[in-house]
Amino acid sequence: MQTAYPVHDIRRLEEAAIAADPRHDLMQAAAGALAAVVAGELVERRGAVYGARVLLLIGGGNNGGDALFAGALLARRGVAVRALPVLGTPHPAGLAALRRAGGRILEPLAVDEQAETVPQGCDLAVDGVLGIGGRPGLPDRVAAVLDRLNDLRVPIVAVDLPSGVDADTGAVPGAAVTAAVTVSFGAAKPCQLIEPARSRCGRVVDVDLGFGHDDRLTRISALDEDDLARDWPYPGVTSSKYTRGVVGIDAGSDSYPGAGILAAHGAVYAGAGMVRFHGAEESRRVLTGALPNIVYGDGRVQAMLYGSGWGDRPDGADVIAHGLETGLPAVVDADGLQRLPAGGLSPEWLITPHAGELARLLGCDRGEVESDPVGAAHRGADRTHATVLLKGATQVVARPGRRSVLIAVPGPAWTAQAGSGDVLAGICATLLAAGVPAARAGALGASLQAVTAAEFPGPVPPHRLAEHAATVLGRLGQRAAGAADREGSRS
């Protein structure tokens, strides 16, 4: 699990670290780590540090200061370092250090000439334009320099974060750096975990600056495959179909029978103890042949799924309202999302909108949701009083009244297809039925789907993906058992 903090919390951590040890010079520590990463890249890419040519892009804040001090260290190792001030007034002490070490400061040129300043034969560029003090987007003259570097195929090492991205939301609304490597100081920023900024970071090197922890911080925690393997509710030797969980599925309609079938596939292959299908007649006919283990009619269930493929079902709102009265946890997906009770749901319920559906719930534009998925998921949770799994390039789980969020393991773009959401809803309902709390169920379900999809080289229909999830779970279960054994033999 990797945890990022919003910029205002990183500033608090920074202040606390300085107060705890005023003699610890954070900028020198950052610059030393940055120089070491750049040196490693130079060795990797051209065999040696000595004799390399490095261009520093310098902004007017401490991000540029980091780059200048790192440049000074590199110059002392025989690197030809040139600094190009592109924004504001460069850090004075950093400039002086670079000059003393033999680096050159290029004249900030006129707007249309700046791109020409990029020297031919440059081995690597360091992006010290903007860090956590930056607003998203870069002026045209900086974008022109980046285009030139791109044309010359010069790799960029970003200082703290790629300049131009929105550090807190992960949005990339204008020109921004695309880094080969990002050297991130003190704590991870949300842009390292949220698309599209995440893809701009390249390889991320986290540099420990001795920041402490604080329970008041907002945490943006991204699951990895180890978390998925460890936290999945595998059955034990004493498990029964009831401890594994009985999932009730009320999904599909005569117009959209496939949604019910796909949701049932998701539930069965994610390991439900039993699946009880309450959906449309049309779905039942196919399901009986495809999954003969499904049962029909009323009876005990431990979690419900409502809404996938309902279309304009007239009694949908009543079905959800009745479900809420039972006190059982549930997933509400797709068409069910337009039929939520005015009084809201419960945090034990998981709603699974994509950006368009959440925008409709919030009465805003889809673009607003996509440009700040974490903020939008929070608003969705507060508005509906339910736990929200916002689907998309970055899948975010938010709980009502809480600022911290979970982010699922990222998956390949191929999962964005009709039917994926139905399968995912079935997987999540299975987790609820097994007793997993709603937030974890959303994050684990979305992660399982992503990890499964990553095992296919190209497009795969959602029902095949659901089937393969069972194989992935088997492998993850063995890995978790192995990790637990190793842990046990150590203690």
Ligand SMILES: NC(=O)C1=CN([C@@H]2O[C@H](COP(=O)(O)OP(=O)(O)OC[C@H]3O[C@@H](n4cnc5c(N)ncnc54)[C@H](OP(=O)(O)O)[C@@H]3O)[C@@H](O)[C@H]2O)[C@@H](O)CC1
């Ligand atoms: N946190 C830590 O523990 C540590 C932090 N450290 C480092 O400090 C960095 C943060 O430094 P920082 O606060 O000086 O801000 P930074 O991002 O350099 O730039 C702000 C300047 O840019 C300007 N500006 C902003 N947006 C703009 C735009 N779109 N277009 C044009 N201009 C824009 C803005 O000017 P304004 O326009 O607001 O007057 C201001 O002058 C951090 O990322 C890390 O690298 C390490 O040294 C040690 C440990």
Ligand SMILES: [K+]
């Ligand atoms: K930067």
